[in-house]
Amino acid sequence: MRRSKKKILLIDGSIAGLMVGKMILGRDAYDVITARTGREGLEKAFVEMPDLIVLSAGSALTAGDAGSEGASTCEALRTHERTRATPVLVLTTRGAGEGCDYVTKPVSGLELLTKVRCRLGEIQDRRG
């Protein structure tokens, strides 16, 4: 039986960032949907119910909302019933806090794919 593609929601305020993510993940058997702001991402997450959310740490909650970055979106995803259990992978230029799974920008395709597969349970995380 053919398994349906897993759905990944990519949230990034940078169009270049979205294009890179879509080219790397979309090519590899995932259905990638995109959002440019946290607000748009939250709306899509509630409707589309993705298997994984890849969130850029620099994504503003709304367009032009420079003060409210990826952390607010992440918190909103964590608190909402429909998205609480959805794994989140953070894209960042600086590294993230302890216990937060992240990939640094500029993105390495292999690293992003490996982290995505780990978070989707498709491969084992070798870090133990």
Add this chain to the structure above:
Amino acid sequence: MSGRGSGTHRLQEVKTELEAVKERMAALEAAHAHCADRIRALHERNTDLVRLTVASQRLAASVQRDDVLATIAEIVVDLIGSEELAVFELPEMDGDAETLRLAHVRGMTADSPRLARAAGPIRYALGVGQTLVARSRRKGAEDVDGGLTAAIPLKLDGHMTGAIAIFGLVEHKKALTSVDHELFEILSRQAAMALHSATSRSQRPTVRPPPRPQE
């Protein structure tokens, strides 16, 4: 042949077989490592091609002047890996490098002394028409050239129109790679073209329809 002799012979056979299996295992592990390296290299090349494609497509799709400046910043931040940059323009094509004016800055303020310290290398890059790249990130570089990583002249059909200055690199990026140099080349040519087109478009007088004849 005695029982002991037969046992010794068999032991020798097993040892030989074991050695052969070990050799085979080592060969398989080497082949596996080679394949893994090859796959890793292919992924890296694929990522490089994605970065180049995205840079080129984004610049080609940016029509408004603000969009072009934002796209240049996206390329530097997301594809090259620096959060500090400045875009300069010449009032006239091939104009005096001393007349460079700041069009966009990110990650620092317009009056940052680092911009003033980097002015010399930026003007030099514009004068020679070649991208100037810092050999390595030296300690105290910010005091000398503002921590400049690269000064990229904006070239339109061989004529200088401005420059992009990139400062520092994100912490986890230790050095520039070959694809970064290819991205500099794309910025040098395509960003110059995109900026020139957007600026010309914004300065073009709006054509209004002729007034209706009075009845």
